[in-house]
Amino acid sequence: MADALLEVRRLVKSFGGLIATNRVDLEVLDGETHAIIGPNGAGKTTLIAQFAGDLHPDQGTITFAGRDVTALAAPARSHLGIARSFQITSVFREFTALDNVALAVQAHAGSSFAFWRPARADRALRDPARAMLESVGLGARGDVVAANLAHGEQRQLEIAMALATRPRLLLLDEPVAGMGLDESQQMIRFLGSLKGRHTMVLVEHDMDAVFTLADRISVMLYGRIIATGAPEAIRANEEVRRAYLGDERAL
Amino acid sequence: MTRRTVFLASGLVLLALVPPIAAALGQPFYVDVFRRIMIFAIAAVSLDLILGYGGMVSFGHAAYLGIGAYAVGIPAYYGLHNGYVQWTIAVLASAAIALVIGAISLRTSGVYFIMITLAFTQMLYYLGVSVEEYGGDDGMRLAARSTFAGLVDLRGGTTFYYVVLVLLVLSLGVGHRLINSRFGMVIRGGRSNEARMRAIGFATFRYKLVAFMIAGAMCGLAGALLVNHTEYVTPEFMHWTRSGDIMFMVILGGMGTLGGPVLGAVVLRLLEDLLLPSWTEHWQAILGPFLVLVVLFAKRGLVGLLPERRDG
Amino acid sequence: MLLVLEQTLNGIQFGVTLFLMAAGLTLVFGIMNLVNLAHGSLYMLGAYLATTFFQRTGSFLAAVALALAATLVIGIVVELIALQTLYERDHLDQVLATFGLILFFNELVAIVWGRAAIYTKLPPWLSGHIELLPGVRYPLYRALVILVGLAVAALLWLLVSRTRLGMLIRAGASNRTMVSALGVNIRLLYTLVFGLGAALAGLAGLMAGPIYAVQIGMGEEILIQVFVVIVIGGIGSIRGALVGALVVGMVDTLGRAFLRPLLATVLSPSAADSAGPALASMLIYILMAAVLFFRPQGLFPASAR
Known part of the structure; x- marks a missing residue:
C-alpha cells in the first residue's frame, strides 16, 4: 500500500x-x-x-x-x-504546565547543549508552548504545577506535549x-x-x-x-x- | 528575589565577614575552619547539580576531590608550582575521569549506578594507596601552595580565604545559570520523568554524561583548593566515607537547591570538625543516628524549613 | 606450580567469603528492593564477637555458635528498628540511612573494643595443615572455610529452590501483593530474610577473623568488593552471586600474587614493582567495567534466577 x-x-x-x-x-x-x-x-x-x-x-x-x-x-x-501519550499519565509533575510543553518544544528546537541563557525566558520556547496550551484548552492553567492539575487536565497536557513535538x-x-x-x-x-x-x-x-x-x-x-x-x-x-x-x- | 535567595546572599555576606570578625576576636583559627567549609560547599554544590537536579545518585563524588588534589600534588612533587597549570589539570583530569566513569555507570540506573560509582571511586582510592612514588597510603606533603604570578598569593591565609569565597560564589553563579538553561531543564526533566523525556525526543544519556562531567570538574576544583588548604594529599581524600559525607551535606541542607548544599556544608563541617569532637571522642556514634533521623524525618533538608517554592 | 595451586585455593577461599556476604545482600536487594550498606557492619560484628566469645569461652565452636546467633539477633533488631521504614523509600534514602548505621556501628566497635586491630588465634586443632597431594600442604583452617562456604551455598540453593520459605522468597521478589494475598505475613518474611542475610554476613566475618586482621572498616572494604560481585553476577541472583564471588575472589588473589612477576617479564623490574600492585588492586574494578560494557544487567539477571 x-x-x-x-x-x-x-x-x-x-x-x-x-x-x-x-x-x-x-x-x-x-x-x-x-x-x-x-x-x-x-x-x-x-x-x-x-x-x-x-x-x-x-x-x-x-x-x-x-x-x-x-x-x-x-x-x-x-x-x-512519532509522538505518544502513555496509558498512565506521564508528565513532569514538578514543572508547571507551561514548562512541560516548553520542554517538548525545546526537544525539537535544535541542540539543548545551551548552558547559559535562561530557558524560561526564551520566547522561542515559551510562545509556541503557550499557543499549544491554548489550543488544548489549558491556556489559563500554564503556571499551575502539573501535579496540581486535575486528572483530565493532565491528560490534556500530555497530548499538548505530544503535539508540541509536531x-x-x-x-x-x-x-x-x-x-x-x-x-x-x-x-x-x-x-x-x-x-x-x-x-x-x-x-x-x-x-x-x-x-x-x-x-x-x-x-x-x-x-x-x-x-x-x-x-x-x-x-x-x-x-x-x-x-x-x-x-x-x-x- | 525570593526568600531563599535573600537567605543565601546574606549567608555569603556573613562568610565574607568571617576574617575580620575572627581577627577582632583574636581567633584566626576560624578563617581556616570556614575556608575548609567553603571548599566542601563547592564540592557539595557540584554533587547537588547531578544528585538534586539530575537525580543521579553518585556515591563516588569524593573521587574528583582526590583527582583535583593529586593534580596539584603530583606536579608540585616534580617542582611545578604554577597554579594556572595545576588547576587547569585538576579540572580537565576530573572531567576526563568523570567522562569515563559516567560513560560506564550511566548506562545503568538505580542500585547499579550507586554501586558502580562507589566501586570506581574505591578503585581510585586503592590506586592512590598502591602508588608508592606519591606516598601510597601515607600520602605526600605539598611543598608549596599553588602560585599565581601577578594575580594572588595564596600563602596569605586571608587572601586564600577570599579566593575560595570568590570561587564558591562563581560556582553558585554557574550552577544557577546552568540549572535554568535549556541544558538544565533537560537534566531536571530527566530526574522528573525519564520515559517522558525520551518520548518527546531527548536522548538523555549524553546530557546526563555532560552534567556528570561538569559536576566532576567542579569538584576537581574543590580538590585543588583542598590540597592547598591542608598542604597535604592522601588517598583519604577519595575514601568512600568522604563521598558519603558530601552526600550528607547535600541532603542535610536540602537537595535540588543551591543554598542547601552550602548550608549543609557549614552545619555538617561545624558538627564534625568542632562541636561533636569537643563533646566526645565517639561523636560518630551520635552523627550516624542523626543522619538516619534526617533521612527519615527531614528529607527536604534545612532549606525545606524556609517556605518557598522549590527552585534555584 | 605449587604456588599457583595454593593461590588458587586462596582465591576460592576469598571467593566463598565474598559469596556469603553477597548472598544475603543480593536477596535483600532482590526481595525487599533495599540497598543495605550496613551489611558490612554485620560482617565486622561477626568477627569481633567471635573473637571475644572465643577468648571468654575458650571454645572455638561455642564462639562460632554464639557469634552467629548474635549477628542474627542484631540483624533482626536493626531491621525492626531502622530498616523497615526504608523499604518504601528511594535508594538515596536507603544509602544515606544505612551509611548512618555504618558510622554508628564503627564507633560502637571503637567504644567496646578500641580502635586498634585485634587478632584471633586459632585453636590448636585448627591450626595445622593438610596434605592435598604428596608434598602439597595447605592450611587446614582455610580448607575448612572453603568447605563451609560451599556447603552453605548448597544449603541456600536447596532453601530457595526446594522449601516453602524459598518459594515465598522467590514469589515475594516478583510480586509482593500476591504473596500478601496468600495470607503470608510479608513483614515477617522480610524480617526472616534479613536475619538470614545478617547471619550469613556474620558467618563470613567470623570465619575471616583468624585470616585477616579484625579492625574497624573491615566491613566496608569487603562490602565494596561484594558490590563488584553483585554487579558482575546480577542483582537478586544467588547463582550470579556465587559465580561472581568466585571470579572476583580468584582474579583479586591471583592478580595480587602473580601480576608483578608477570609484568616483570615484559617491563623493567622497577616498573613492574610500581605498576604491579597498582594494577592488581584495580583488577576487579576493571573486570566489573568490562562485564558492564558487554552485559549491563550482569551475567545472571534476576529474571533468570
Whole structure:
C-alpha cells in the first residue's frame, strides 16, 4: 500500500514465556485514525511501546514514512515524527504546565547543549508552548504545577506535549481512561478536531470514543490482530463478536 | 528575589565577614575552619547539580576531590608550582575521569549506578594507596601552595580565604545559570520523568554524561583548593566515607537547591570538625543516628524549613 | 606450580567469603528492593564477637555458635528498628540511612573494643595443615572455610529452590501483593530474610577473623568488593552471586600474587614493582567495567534466577 505512514511486518515480542505480540501485521494509512481495541492483556500497550521505540521487538520490522525504524530508540523516532501519550499519565509533575510543553518544544528546537541563557525566558520556547496550551484548552492553567492539575487536565497536557513535538503520527494509549463523562466528551471532541491534520493510532476501551473517532479499527486478541476494517465491518464481524465484543454492552 | 535567595546572599555576606570578625576576636583559627567549609560547599554544590537536579545518585563524588588534589600534588612533587597549570589539570583530569566513569555507570540506573560509582571511586582510592612514588597510603606533603604570578598569593591565609569565597560564589553563579538553561531543564526533566523525556525526543544519556562531567570538574576544583588548604594529599581524600559525607551535606541542607548544599556544608563541617569532637571522642556514634533521623524525618533538608517554592 | 595451586585455593577461599556476604545482600536487594550498606557492619560484628566469645569461652565452636546467633539477633533488631521504614523509600534514602548505621556501628566497635586491630588465634586443632597431594600442604583452617562456604551455598540453593520459605522468597521478589494475598505475613518474611542475610554476613566475618586482621572498616572494604560481585553476577541472583564471588575472589588473589612477576617479564623490574600492585588492586574494578560494557544487567539477571 503506497500511502501507509506506519507499516508493521511480522512483529514478535515475548516476555519470558508470554508472547505479547504474535506476528502482527498492521498498516496505518497517512491521515487516518486507526483504533486498536481488544480485551485487557491483549498486548495493545506492548504494541504501542514498540511503535514508539520504548520496547524493541524480537522479530519483525517497523517502517515509518518509508524508513525502517525497527532499531531506532524512542528519542530518534520522536525526531522522525512519532509522538505518544502513555496509558498512565506521564508528565513532569514538578514543572508547571507551561514548562512541560516548553520542554517538548525545546526537544525539537535544535541542540539543548545551551548552558547559559535562561530557558524560561526564551520566547522561542515559551510562545509556541503557550499557543499549544491554548489550543488544548489549558491556556489559563500554564503556571499551575502539573501535579496540581486535575486528572483530565493532565491528560490534556500530555497530548499538548505530544503535539508540541509536531508529530506526523500520534500514538494515544487510552486518552480518555479515568475521565468523567464531561471530560471524556471534551477530549473526544478535541481529538476529533485533530483528525485529518494528524495520523493517529488510538488504543482505547471506551467504545464511544473508538466508534466516534476511528476510520479503521484493528482488533487484538492474545497478541494477534484478528481483524482490521472499517467500524461497521468490525461491528458486523462474527469472529470479533464471539471473541471480544460479545460481552460489550457498548455495541 | 525570593526568600531563599535573600537567605543565601546574606549567608555569603556573613562568610565574607568571617576574617575580620575572627581577627577582632583574636581567633584566626576560624578563617581556616570556614575556608575548609567553603571548599566542601563547592564540592557539595557540584554533587547537588547531578544528585538534586539530575537525580543521579553518585556515591563516588569524593573521587574528583582526590583527582583535583593529586593534580596539584603530583606536579608540585616534580617542582611545578604554577597554579594556572595545576588547576587547569585538576579540572580537565576530573572531567576526563568523570567522562569515563559516567560513560560506564550511566548506562545503568538505580542500585547499579550507586554501586558502580562507589566501586570506581574505591578503585581510585586503592590506586592512590598502591602508588608508592606519591606516598601510597601515607600520602605526600605539598611543598608549596599553588602560585599565581601577578594575580594572588595564596600563602596569605586571608587572601586564600577570599579566593575560595570568590570561587564558591562563581560556582553558585554557574550552577544557577546552568540549572535554568535549556541544558538544565533537560537534566531536571530527566530526574522528573525519564520515559517522558525520551518520548518527546531527548536522548538523555549524553546530557546526563555532560552534567556528570561538569559536576566532576567542579569538584576537581574543590580538590585543588583542598590540597592547598591542608598542604597535604592522601588517598583519604577519595575514601568512600568522604563521598558519603558530601552526600550528607547535600541532603542535610536540602537537595535540588543551591543554598542547601552550602548550608549543609557549614552545619555538617561545624558538627564534625568542632562541636561533636569537643563533646566526645565517639561523636560518630551520635552523627550516624542523626543522619538516619534526617533521612527519615527531614528529607527536604534545612532549606525545606524556609517556605518557598522549590527552585534555584 | 605449587604456588599457583595454593593461590588458587586462596582465591576460592576469598571467593566463598565474598559469596556469603553477597548472598544475603543480593536477596535483600532482590526481595525487599533495599540497598543495605550496613551489611558490612554485620560482617565486622561477626568477627569481633567471635573473637571475644572465643577468648571468654575458650571454645572455638561455642564462639562460632554464639557469634552467629548474635549477628542474627542484631540483624533482626536493626531491621525492626531502622530498616523497615526504608523499604518504601528511594535508594538515596536507603544509602544515606544505612551509611548512618555504618558510622554508628564503627564507633560502637571503637567504644567496646578500641580502635586498634585485634587478632584471633586459632585453636590448636585448627591450626595445622593438610596434605592435598604428596608434598602439597595447605592450611587446614582455610580448607575448612572453603568447605563451609560451599556447603552453605548448597544449603541456600536447596532453601530457595526446594522449601516453602524459598518459594515465598522467590514469589515475594516478583510480586509482593500476591504473596500478601496468600495470607503470608510479608513483614515477617522480610524480617526472616534479613536475619538470614545478617547471619550469613556474620558467618563470613567470623570465619575471616583468624585470616585477616579484625579492625574497624573491615566491613566496608569487603562490602565494596561484594558490590563488584553483585554487579558482575546480577542483582537478586544467588547463582550470579556465587559465580561472581568466585571470579572476583580468584582474579583479586591471583592478580595480587602473580601480576608483578608477570609484568616483570615484559617491563623493567622497577616498573613492574610500581605498576604491579597498582594494577592488581584495580583488577576487579576493571573486570566489573568490562562485564558492564558487554552485559549491563550482569551475567545472571534476576529474571533468570
